[in-house]
Amino acid sequence: MSKTVTGPEIERLIQLLAKLPGLGPRSARRAALHLIKKKDQLLAPLTRAMGEALEKVQLCDICGNVDTSSPCTICSDPRRDKSIIVVVEDVADLWALERAAVINGSYHVLGGVLSPLDGIGPEDLAISSLVGRVGNANSPVKEIIIAVNATVEGQTTAHYITDQLEGIEVKITRLAHGVPVGGELDYLDEGTLVAAIKSRSGF
Amino acid sequence: MSKTVTGPEIERLIQLLAKLPGLGPRSARRAALHLIKKKDQLLAPLTRAMGEALEKVQLCDICGNVDTSSPCTICSDPRRDKSIIVVVEDVADLWALERAAVINGSYHVLGGVLSPLDGIGPEDLAISSLVGRVGNANSPVKEIIIAVNATVEGQTTAHYITDQLEGIEVKITRLAHGVPVGGELDYLDEGTLVAAIKSRSGF
Numbered sequence: 190m191s192k193t194v195t196g197p198e199i200e201r202l203i204q205l206l207a208k209l210p211g212l213g214p215r216s217a218r219r220a221a222l223h224l225i226k227k228k229d230q231l232l233a234p235l236t237r238a239m240g241e242a243l244e245k246v247q248l249c250d251i252c253g254n255v256d257t258s259s260p261c262t263i264c265s266d267p268r269r270d271k272s273i274i275v276v277v278e279d280v281a282d283l284w285a286l287e288r289a290a291v292i293n294g295s296y297h298v299l300g301g302v303l304s305p306l307d308g309i310g311p312e313d314l315a316i317s318s319l320v321g322r323v324g325n326a327n328s329p330v331k332e333i334i335i336a337v338n339a340t341v342e343g344q345t346t347a348h349y350i351t352d353q354l355e356g357i358e359v360k361i362t363r364l365a366h367g368v369p370v371g372g373e374l375d376y377l378d379e380g381t382l383v384a385a386i387k388s389r390s391g392f
Numbered sequence: 393m394s395k396t397v398t399g400p401e402i403e404r405l406i407q408l409l410a411k412l413p414g415l416g417p418r419s420a421r422r423a424a425l426h427l428i429k430k431k432d433q434l435l436a437p438l439t440r441a442m443g444e445a446l447e448k449v450q451l452c453d454i455c456g457n458v459d460t461s462s463p464c465t466i467c468s469d470p471r472r473d474k475s476i477i478v479v480v481e482d483v484a485d486l487w488a489l490e491r492a493a494v495i496n497g498s499y500h501v502l503g504g505v506l507s508p509l510d511g512i513g514p515e516d517l518a519i520s521s522l523v524g525r526v527g528n529a530n531s532p533v534k535e536i537i538i539a540v541n542a543t544v545e546g547q548t549t550a551h552y553i554t555d556q557l558e559g560i561e562v563k564i565t566r567l568a569h570g571v572p573v574g575g576e577l578d579y580l581d582e583g584t585l586v587a588a589i590k591s592r593s594g595f
Contacts, residue, residue: 196460198444205438210426211419212412220412222484224442225449225458232446235408239427239439241401246428255428257399281425 199225251322253298253315255280263287263295270294272331276319276350278302278338286336294334297322302342303349316350324357332360339366402428454525456501456518458483466490466498473497475534479522479553481505481541489539497537500525505545506552519553527560535563542569 199221207217224232248254249261256262263269273294277283283296299314311317323330335350337343351361366384368377377385402424410420427435451457452464459465466472476497480486486499502517514520526533538553540546554564569587571580580588 196448196465198441198448198460199458202438202441202445205434205441208434209415209423211415211423216414218487219484220414221445222458222482223413225445228446228449231408231411232442235405235411236439236442236446238401238405238408239435239442242405242424242428243431243435243439245399245401246431255402255425257401262399279425281422284421 252296253280253300253318254283254296268293271329273334274319274322274330274332275334275336277336278343278346282336282338292334294332299337299346302337302340302346304342311349311353314346316353319350320353320357323354323359330359332362335361335363339364455499456483456503456521457486457499471496474532476537477522477525477533477535478537478539480539481546481549485539485541495537502540502549505540505543505549507545514552514556517549519556522553523556523560526557526562533562535565538564538566542567 202224203214203217203221206212206220207214209217212220224235245257246255247257247259249256249264250259251264252261254261254263258265270293273292274297275283275286275292275294276297276299277286278299278301280298283298286292286296297315297319299316299319301309301314303309303311303314319333322328323333333350333354335347337347347363354361365388366381367388368374368381368385374382405427406417406420406424409415409423410417412420415423427438448460449458450460450462452459452467453462454467455464457464457466461468473496476495477500478486478489478495478497479500479502480489481502481504483501486501489495489499500518500522502519502522504512504517506512506514506517522536525531526536536553536557538550540550550566557564568591569584570591571577571584571588577585
């Protein structure tokens with residue numbers, strides 16, 4: 190720890206800010222100073238916004254999304270196609286797909302991926318609740334799109350989920366691999382190039 | 393603006409977090425999600441810490457330091473050498489010098505540097521209050537160390553301050569230029585190397 194220069198209040202603020210992803214000890218100090226300098230424009234409204242989030246934000250009991258109501262806005266929206274569930278690792282991925290406005294289905298947030306090295310097993314993820322959503326007799330679900338990251342852990346998790354859903358009549362799909370839109374071939378790894386060639390399509 | 397995926401509370405939290413230095417829109421989303429996921433471990437204590445800062449933190453009337461009291465801990469410390477004032481651009485610089493524990497004097501925070509392009513003139517900086525601290529008849533100040541950044545604006549500001557202090561009997565010094573400790577010559581600019589050679593010393 191560095192020498193304490195300021196009062197304990199400011200030190201504590203810096204220490205807590207440093208726990209945010211993307212902020213280290215140095216940038217947390219800068220952020221704390223910025224907050225203190227902009228008391229009225231930033232510190233006060235941010236404190237209020239965090240207080241509101243603390244009070245109101247919760248996890249959706251159905252899909253695991255983060256929202257101010259449970260079921261969340263997406264799960265309780267009648268215009269959403271309940272026959273499709275998009276399975277994602279994290280709420281951030283759900284947000285990314287929603288920003289792309291690419292699909293009007295519902296979601297299921299796993300809360301991570303299988304990772305034996307980190308001690309994360311199936312019981313740590315929302316897999317049994319997914320099976321429960323799909324497996325009951327009057328489930329509307331026709332398709333499960335497994336939209337996990339294209340990492341080893343993600344793909345392992347995808348396979349595990351596919352195994353768990355065996356015997357349930359539901360279509361299971363996964364995201365296409367290929368060249369990212371705007372991507373340059375020169376910068377892509379060989380695995381992506383192989384996938385892009387294999388899945389090539391006509392004009 | 394991106395499409396609103398979440399409730400207005402979360403969107404507002406993300407927008408405010410994005411105003412922190414070091415956090416962009418994407419990392420602000422990640423930070424907001426992290427806060428929401430760690431409600432008890434992080435969101436609640438950080439909200440409290442910010443509320444405390446909001447309530448208690450203020451600027452020192454003498455030196456411009458940020459603290460929970462005015463005069464600040466440094467200005468009111470009798471063990472501090474009041475004959476030396478270290479002039480810095482920003483509170484962050486004061487903190488950096490205090491962490492280095494390099495000098496036991498007092499400080500004066502300018503609150504920036506002269507920058508005509510940004511519309512920052514002498515009246516926007518705490519320069520007249522510095523002259524006031526040094527200029528009065530029973531001032532204990534014997535030396536002013538101008539510890540501004542080694543930028544063009546910093547050096548311009550240093551010269552301006554020196555001009556303003558003309559006629560007052562006080563020693564004015566500035567930081568040494570040279571090779572940073574641990575620095576590699578290969579990575580240094582020519583100006584630094586010239587300064588390091590010119591100010592070379594015996595072993």
